[in-house]
Amino acid sequence: MLSRLHPHKSIKMEFVALAVGVKNMQRVTNFREMSTKQLQYPVQMDLQGLSMKLLRVAGPPRWQSCRWQMRKAEDRGRGRREVVESRDGGTGGQLTVGQRVVEAGKDATYLGIVIFGVGVMGLLFYAIGRELFSGGSINGIYTDAMKRCKGNEEVKVALGTPIAGYGEETRRGRRRHPAYTEYTDDAGKKHMRMKFYLKGGSGRRATVHLEVTENDRGKYDSFRYLFVQLDAYPHRTMIIEDNR
Amino acid sequence: MEEYAREPCPYRIVDDCGGAFTMGAIGGGVFQSIKGFRNAPAGWRHRALGSLTAVKMRAPITGGNFAIWGGLFSTFDCGMVYLRKKEDPWNSIASGAVTGGVLAARSGWAAMAGSAVIGGVLLALIEGVGILITRMSAEQFKPISPTEMEDPSQLPPKAPPFGGQPAYQ
Numbered sequence: 001m002l003s004r005l006h007p008h009k010s011i012k013m014e015f016v017a018l019a020v021g022v023k024n025m026q027r028v029t030n031f032r033e034m035s036t037k038q039l040q041y042p043v044q045m046d047l048q049g050l051s052m053k054l055l056r057v058a059g060p061p062r063w064q065s066c067r068w069q070m071r072k073a074e075d076r077g078r079g080r081r082e083v084v085e086s087r088d089g090g091t092g093g094q095l096t097v098g099q100r101v102v103e104a105g106k107d108a109t110y111l112g113i114v115i116f117g118v119g120v121m122g123l124l125f126y127a128i129g130r131e132l133f134s135g136g137s138i139n140g141i142y143t144d145a146m147k148r149c150k151g152n153e154e155v156k157v158a159l160g161t162p163i164a165g166y167g168e169e170t171r172r173g174r175r176r177h178p179a180y181t182e183y184t185d186d187a188g189k190k191h192m193r194m195k196f197y198l199k200g201g202s203g204r205r206a207t208v209h210l211e212v213t214e215n216d217r218g219k220y221d222s223f224r225y226l227f228v229q230l231d232a233y234p235h236r237t238m239i240i241e242d243n244r
Numbered sequence: 245m246e247e248y249a250r251e252p253c254p255y256r257i258v259d260d261c262g263g264a265f266t267m268g269a270i271g272g273g274v275f276q277s278i279k280g281f282r283n284a285p286a287g288w289r290h291r292a293l294g295s296l297t298a299v300k301m302r303a304p305i306t307g308g309n310f311a312i313w314g315g316l317f318s319t320f321d322c323g324m325v326y327l328r329k330k331e332d333p334w335n336s337i338a339s340g341a342v343t344g345g346v347l348a349a350r351s352g353w354a355a356m357a358g359s360a361v362i363g364g365v366l367l368a369l370i371e372g373v374g375i376l377i378t379r380m381s382a383e384q385f386k387p388i389s390p391t392e393m394e395d396p397s398q399l400p401p402k403a404p405p406f407g408g409q410p411a412y413q
Contacts, residue, residue, distance in 0.1 A: 124376070127372045127376050128369075128371055131371075131375050139332055139333060142332065163329065164325075164330065165331070166325075166331040167331060169252065173253075174331075175252065176331050176336065177375075181382065182386060183393050191393070225395070229398055239399065242399060242400075
């Protein structure tokens with residue numbers, strides 16, 4: 001088996017021979033990807049050292065027959081599968097009433113879980129969609145108010161451009177959500193107050209306070225007031241809108 | 245006081261990276277300990293050893309993957325904050341999508357698009373949960389009587405409802 005010229009190649013040869021020799025189909029299929037040249041090469045190198053049997057098994061002409069053997073084995077397996085005894089006790093796949101009740105219960109439980117999951121997903125998507133795409137939502141009002149502040153000349157001069165806006169900072173450094181509170185006035189109309197922050201190009205910071213009232217359709221649409229107050233002394237106030 | 249004045253942004257990336265690593269390592273540790281336990285040969289000794297080996301081998305990898313995701317996500321989030329000059333849920337959704345896309349960059353355009361969509365939807369869901377939670381917690385702090393809600397003192401006094409001069413000091 002050992003070649004004087006290519007000792008390392010003979011090892012590969014051994015492996016091929018072993019794989020074919022034991023007729024382990026799984027292992028043979030791995031070797032199918034090996035090119036025929038690779039297979040032939042060690043065989044030719046080690047012709048002297050090989051027994052006739054190994055040559056017959058590992059040689060290229062026999063490779064075809066190996067596949068044929070595999071197919072035969074598959075056929076055998078298929079044939080065997082046909083004679084497997086039925087395991088359901090001869091009822092021919094029919095379930096008893098009790099089993100059917102159990103199955104129906106299982107199906108109902110799984111269906112319930114699926115519906116629950118879909119419902120929760122739907123609720124979440126609805127919440128995020130309403131929040132992001134509707135003008136009367138908290139995020140919509142925040143966006144609107146920020147636009148007004150950024151467009152205001154007095155604020156621009158006081159803070160310096162560009163002006164960045166952010167909400168309340170959480171413990172993890174997120175500032176995506178402004179603080180807000182809702183209340184109902186004596187006339188039964190809903191109001192919402194909101195607070196967020198601005199930071200200008202000069203590094204000066206300011207706080208924005210605003211209140212919105214709902215319209216007849218129950219949607220927040222108009223500012224009752226909107227003003228910007230500088231955070232540093234003398235806490236100058238710039239009123240952008242005051243419709244009280 | 246310094247804590248409050250500091251901008252969270254560039255530092256947040258490191259925080260998020262570490263937080264994600266911890267989360268991934270703990271979650272991966274729990275998962276791998278169970279998997280290693282089940283896959284080990286019979287016997288308590290083997291099972292315990294298999295569990296321990298699996299945790300030692302795989303949990304840091306899961307943690308590392310999480311850390312990559314978290315760090316990249318936070319980096320993109322900060323980039324969005326810098327570019328858009330605004331902090332809102334869109335930032336995190338967009339950076340989730342970009343992170344998903346970038347991490348799948350080696351698998352081709354189709355895989356990138358798929359990963360980006362998954363990342364965006366996942367972050368949108370997380371944002372949705374956050375919004376629902378803020379909504380619920382805001383309900384608790386609703387003032388009971390409207391008389392509590394005086395107009396802020398920064399504004400000039402309101403004009404009287406019927407005729408007459410406003411009360412100037």
